[in-house]
Amino acid sequence: MEVPILKQGHYLIASIQSALTDADLSQLREALIERVGRFRARGVIVDVTALDVMDSFAVRTLRDIAHMARLRGAETVIVGIQPEVAFAMVQLGLTLKGVSTALDLEEGLAFLNIQTQVRIDRGPGRIDRG
Amino acid sequence: MATKAKDAQSPLPDPQTQTESTAALLRELVAHLRQNRTQLREEWARRITRAQLLTAMTEEEIFAEATSVYDNYVEALETGTFEALQAYARNLSERIIPRGVETHEVVGIVLLLRDVLARSLFGKYHEDFDKLNRILDAYEPAANRIANTVAVGFVQERERIIRQQQEAIRELSTPVLQVRERLLILPIIGVIDPQRARQLTEQLLRAIRTNRAKVVVIDITGVAAMDSNVANHLVQTVEASRLLGATVIVTGLSPEIAQTLVTIGVDLSEMATVGDLQGGIEEAERLLGYKVLPLEELTPKA
Numbered sequence: 001m002e003v004p005i006l007k008q009g010h011y012l013i014a015s016i017q018s019a020l021t022d023a024d025l026s027q028l029r030e031a032l033i034e035r036v037g038r039f040r041a042r043g044v045i046v047d048v049t050a051l052d053v054m055d056s057f058a059v060r061t062l063r064d065i066a067h068m069a070r071l072r073g074a075e076t077v078i079v080g081i082q083p084e085v086a087f088a089m090v091q092l093g094l095t096l097k098g099v100s101t102a103l104d105l106e107e108g109l110a111f112l113n114i115q116t117q118v119r120i121d122r123g124p125g126r127i128d129r130g
Numbered sequence: 131m132a133t134k135a136k137d138a139q140s141p142l143p144d145p146q147t148q149t150e151s152t153a154a155l156l157r158e159l160v161a162h163l164r165q166n167r168t169q170l171r172e173e174w175a176r177r178i179t180r181a182q183l184l185t186a187m188t189e190e191e192i193f194a195e196a197t198s199v200y201d202n203y204v205e206a207l208e209t210g211t212f213e214a215l216q217a218y219a220r221n222l223s224e225r226i227i228p229r230g231v232e233t234h235e236v237v238g239i240v241l242l243l244r245d246v247l248a249r250s251l252f253g254k255y256h257e258d259f260d261k262l263n264r265i266l267d268a269y270e271p272a273a274n275r276i277a278n279t280v281a282v283g284f285v286q287e288r289e290r291i292i293r294q295q296q297e298a299i300r301e302l303s304t305p306v307l308q309v310r311e312r313l314l315i316l317p318i319i320g321v322i323d324p325q326r327a328r329q330l331t332e333q334l335l336r337a338i339r340t341n342r343a344k345v346v347v348i349d350i351t352g353v354a355a356m357d358s359n360v361a362n363h364l365v366q367t368v369e370a371s372r373l374l375g376a377t378v379i380v381t382g383l384s385p386e387i388a389q390t391l392v393t394i395g396v397d398l399s400e401m402a403t404v405g406d407l408q409g410g411i412e413e414a415e416r417l418l419g420y421k422v423l424p425l426e427e428l429t430p431k432a
Contacts (some may be wrong), residue, residue, distance in 0.1 A: 016399075079375070082333065083335030083338070084335075086370040087370050090367075095372075095373070096373060102375035103374055103376070107375055111375075
């Protein structure tokens with residue numbers, strides 16, 4: 001099943017609605033990375049609220065998405081990890097190191113607003129001063 | 131039920147299939163026990179007192195309990211069914227366990243009764259050795275099974291109470307408190323075993339979601355000792371909370387725990403730690419953008 005990717009302002013929102021195969025996940029990764037460039041997105045939100053299992057491939061793909069998107073200039077935040085899923089992930093040692101997480105979509109948007117605001121505010125300033 | 135299964139497996143023949151003579155012997159036995167009820171009961175109660183069993187109970191109580199145990203005992207011998215006795219044993223245990231009666235006492239009094247009754251059988255049949263033998267053949271297996279049933283009933287009741295209390299302690303000892311909008315406190319007190327650690331984590335994760343918490347302060351002032359297992363559980367809890375978007379601050383590590391953790395080489399680099407609960411809450415407020423000011427600084431100056 002293909003995951004819909006919505007553009008909302010400067011952000012891309014991918015809301016996973018059902019369990020995904022490995023191929024679906026890879027497809028999501030490619031689509032997201034491609035669209036970050038096409039829409040000049042500053043932030044990516046992947047909503048996993050609907051997932052009640054998360055295997056190592058899924059976790060690795062999410063981590064890859066975050067790192068790749070950062071290389072393309074967008075900050076990624078994973079939102080909606082269920083308590084049970086979080087517990088299971090930690091027990092398996094899948095801790096998404098270096099990837100931002102937030103409770104839900106609302107929190108994720110708030111987080112990205114702060115993150116990207118800082119960059120927008122400071123970015124040009126530094127160049128001006130230099 | 132475990133006892134029933136055990137009873138069914140025991141090599142004892144079913145009461146219905148017992149040979150007629152055994153049944154007749156048991157009937158005779160029961161009649162004898164009924165006849166001498168008062169005297170045997172008193173003898174038993176005397177021996178309980180002499181053996182200094184059931185010291186937690188008064189003599190009247192011992193006699194009253196002895197009477198009902200005796201009657202149930204005889205009934206079990208007569209009917210060959212142990213359900214009523216089992217239920218009675220459980221009920222009795224429920225009453226006497228809170229008064230501090232020990233397992234050895236319960237086993238002791240049942241064995242005493244067995245001896246008292248056997249003695250009286252010796253007394254009655256000592257002239258007819260053959261008959262005595264046959265009576266004992268009928269009596270002993272049933273008596274052993276009764277002793278077994280009562281002892282198992284007592285131990286099971288004890289275990290049930292222990293389980294119940296453990297559960298109660300567990301429920302009591304893991305409150306997750308909200309002190310400010312989006313700020314939770316989890317004070318941990320006592321020993322953390324793997325099961326409790328798991329429960330703590332699950333409870334905390336659920337609370338993070340329902341309260342939409344952004345910062346959690348885990349206070350471990352009340353934790354006396356910590357080993358690598360517990361430390362790892364703590365690290366896991368912190369990681370899992372982060373996955374839900376909450377930052378965890380651990381407070382109240384005692385000097386001993388700090389030394390242990392460093393000595394055994396637990397990696398706590400991922401964990402934010404603050405000396406005491408007050409510091410932890412202040413740090414959390416800072417993260418959330420709160421600032422606590424004295425009232426006079428808020429009122430405009432004249």
